[in-house]
Amino acid sequence: MSWVTKRLPVISFALLGAFLLTMALRSHSDTTTAIVASSLLMFATCWVSATHLLGARAAGRFVLIALCLGWFAEQMGASRGWFFGDYHYTDVLGWRLGEVPMVIPLMWFSLTYAGYVIANLIVWRNAIDDSPRLSDALTLSFVAAMIVTAFDLGADPYFVFTLKAWIMVKTDGGWFGETIQGFVGWVVVAFVIIVAFRCSVRWQPPQRVHEFSKRHALVPLGIYGAFMVFQMVMGSPIEIRVIAAFAMGIPLLCAIAGWQHWGTLEATL
Numbered sequence: 001m002s003w004v005t006k007r008l009p010v011i012s013f014a015l016l017g018a019f020l021l022t023m024a025l026r027s028h029s030d031t032t033t034a035i036v037a038s039s040l041l042m043f044a045t046c047w048v049s050a051t052h053l054l055g056a057r058a059a060g061r062f063v064l065i066a067l068c069l070g071w072f073a074e075q076m077g078a079s080r081g082w083f084f085g086d087y088h089y090t091d092v093l094g095w096r097l098g099e100v101p102m103v104i105p106l107m108w109f110s111l112t113y114a115g116y117v118i119a120n121l122i123v124w125r126n127a128i129d130d131s132p133r134l135s136d137a138l139t140l141s142f143v144a145a146m147i148v149t150a151f152d153l154g155a156d157p158y159f160v161f162t163l164k165a166w167i168m169v170k171t172d173g174g175w176f177g178e179t180i181q182g183f184v185g186w187v188v189v190a191f192v193i194i195v196a197f198r199c200s201v202r203w204q205p206p207q208r209v210h211e212f213s214k215r216h217a218l219v220p221l222g223i224y225g226a227f228m229v230f231q232m233v234m235g236s237p238i239e240i241r242v243i244a245a246f247a248m249g250i251p252l253l254c255a256i257a258g259w260q261h262w263g264t265l266e267a268t269l
Helices: 003-026 032-054 056-080 103-124 134-162 180-200 218-234 239-247 249-260 264-268
Strands: 087-089 166-168
Touching: 003 032, 003 218, 032 056, 032 103, 032 218, 056 087, 056 103, 056 180, 103 134, 103 180, 103 218, 103 249, 134 166, 134 180, 134 218, 134 239, 218 239, 218 249, 239 249
Parallel strands: none
Antiparallel strands: 087 166
């Protein structure tokens, strides 16, 4: 095990701590700087975590797939109304590539990675999915996409009506002003990103599990849980605060239960 590999858990938990701190600061002042800083820290945390759990090559592939597909989906959405409905971004989220703030593709990787790990823990009691079956890849990718979209149930109304990070052309949608099409788009885009990654590693042997891997899998759970708490405290409208507790809390608790029984599934086979 190289020196860098040995230090990855320390780096990841340090980044996670910094991310949680910025999330706490955002509850007092959700400025552009705070949003960009928390997004960059979340991205770095997830990339280090994925490197440790999946291996450097697979993690890099996940990052590349999520950034490219996430940016493409958002660019087509903001310029042509595909996937999520007609909308355009404001300057709240900072510097843009085309029509898309750069923090958005970073968030697509972080959220799909968290959804990937949570889905694996729920089904396999392991953060790493090494099944070569296409049916498993499709099913687990859909589960993960639903977990990612559960985050957006509270995030979309908050980003649109509180932060005004983007402007929807249609402002009277059926979900607290948001359109149902947007959530369909989230499921589709998240599913495509995750299934593309799963298929890209289907025939590769799983990387050797290091002694800190189980503890390290708590990192994406911590990120997903931090967003749940943020929505429970800051969610707007206020109904979102209850919705987040159930929509995000149920898969998170199921993943924690899977994490606690990590390895017991193999032992019973």
